[in-house]
Amino acid sequence: MEKYSEAEWEHLRKRFFSSILNDTEIAKLGQNVGISWPFKGSDETPAKYIDFTFEELRDVPGLVGKQKRIHLLMDILRETLAFDDPFSDMVDTVESESEVDDTFERILAKLQIPTNFPAKFVHFTQDTNDLLESEDLQTLVEVIHFGQRLAQNVVVGGDLKSFLNGLAHKDEVGIAKHIPYRRGERGVHxxxxxxxxxxxxxxxxxxxxxxxxxxxxxxxxxxxxxxxxxxxxxxxxxxxxxxxxxxxxxxxxxxxxxxxxxxxxxxxxxxxxxxxxxxxxxxxxxxxxxxxxxxxxxxxxxxxxxxx
Incomplete structure (x- = not known):
């Protein structure tokens, strides 16, 4: 009996189409969840695989005749969404639509970054700044929640995606590109x-x-x-x-x-x-x-x- 079904693969595909982690190397995602992926490289991302159906995966180079690798890929994607992707709905219970996802708030608290840090001090490209200003966002947490809502409907790109991705993975270097975060000491300065x-x-x-x-x-x-x-x-x-x-x-x-x-x-x-x-x-x-x-x-x- 197969470990995963076609329906489960379709669910993973749907989640990663709108995930900020779609262009992250699978090897790095695997490292974050304690699973080793045999291939490395900037092209080895979820985006490389999610265009294929469950049946088509069997014919993808590197996966041909390697059912265990397909399962390994799905393990990594599933665990990533369950533990690292703030946009995941892959949980055992159905959450109320009114319930707020506080994933990022918990990350900010751990990094000692104030949620009310002014949005105008977050550094993005001019296009992203114009978008955020049009939404009249005042604080950092409002910027983050806007990015979360946006990612549920469209594929977030550019520096906003980079910032959210950095926060999701607690990447201090990536975070410091956008807010005055002090690497190694935490907090903004x-x-x-x-x-x-x-x-x-x-x-x-x-x-x-x-x-x-x-x-x-x-x-x-x-x-x-x-x-x-x-x-x-x-x-x-x-x-x-x-x-x-x-x-x-x-x-x-x-x-x-x-x-x-x-x-x-x-x-x-x-x-x-x-x-x-x-x-x-x-x-x-x-x-x-x-x-x-x-x-x-x-x-x-x-x-x-x-x-x-």
């Missing part, structure tokens, strides 16, 4: 928030800030830096500082600490050292100096930049 603002600056603006911070640029970097006009630099840095001021209103305690560092002649570099990205740290320090530095520091810094 001002240094990382300013770092994300720095990352979004164009390369010429980043190089301009590095140059005026005393970093020696290469000839190639100088050529890239020169591509930005004074007007572009002015506008980009002004918008970046507005964002820095905005996040400082959320991270009030850390903001006070950073301001005190500048006012007492301390070392702001130490404030950003947990980012563990030297170049990005220097850019973040430059932005913080414009925001918090002593008046003569700010005037000198702006004078160097805008007096080119």
């Amino acid at each position: 001002l240094a990382e928030a300013i770092g994300l603002i720095a990352i979004e600056l164009s390369e010429p603006i980043q190089l301009e800030l590095l140059s005026q911070s005393g970093v020696q640029l290469t000839d190639e970097e100088e050529a890239i830096r020169a591509k930005a006009s004074k007007l572009t630099i002015d506008g980009s840095i002004k918008r970046a500082i507005e964002k820095v001021s905005d996040v400082c209103q959320w991270f009030t305690s850390e903001s006070s600490d950073l301001e005190q560092i500048f006012s007492t002649g301390g070392s702001p570099e130490r404030f950003f050292i947990n980012m563990n990205q030297p170049k990005l740290e220097r850019i973040a320090v430059a932005l913080a100096r414009i925001k918090f530095g002593a008046l003569e520091q700010r005037k000198g810094f702006f004078g160097k930049i805008f007096g080119r």
Whole structure:
């Protein structure tokens, strides 16, 4: 008697068509649930198999004559949906439609990420930002719930999918690309928030800030830096500082600490050292100096930049 039926495979196919894990390597999914998959590679994803019917699976290269591998594939998909996929309905009991899936809330709590973290501080592409703004989403958990609802009806793509996938797997690197999460320590922090603002600056603006911070640029970097006009630099840095001021209103305690560092002649570099990205740290320090530095520091810094 076969372990799985055609109906069960169809159920798995249906779930993975709308799952954020559809493009994740099966070997990684298997590792997460304690099951080994014999094939590796970026093309070895659920998406490779779910287009086939139960009968057609028997003719897929690598599965021909390997009924146990088909069962193994279904084991991995089933266990993934049951334990890792926040959108899974593969449970033994039928949940009420009004019952809220708190999977992500539990993940956020474990990572010490506040559910009310402002949605405007979550970093996505402009297209995704426009979509979220059109929904008038105010908090991180609202963004997540919107992504969950969206995934139940359409295949979520792009950076929103990447963020949800990162959260579902507690992938600290993936999470830190979108919110100021401190890897290895948990929680969100001002240094990382300013770092994300720095990352979004164009390369010429980043190089301009590095140059005026005393970093020696290469000839190639100088050529890239020169591509930005004074007007572009002015506008980009002004918008970046507005964002820095905005996040400082959320991270009030850390903001006070950073301001005190500048006012007492301390070392702001130490404030950003947990980012563990030297170049990005220097850019973040430059932005913080414009925001918090002593008046003569700010005037000198702006004078160097805008007096080119």
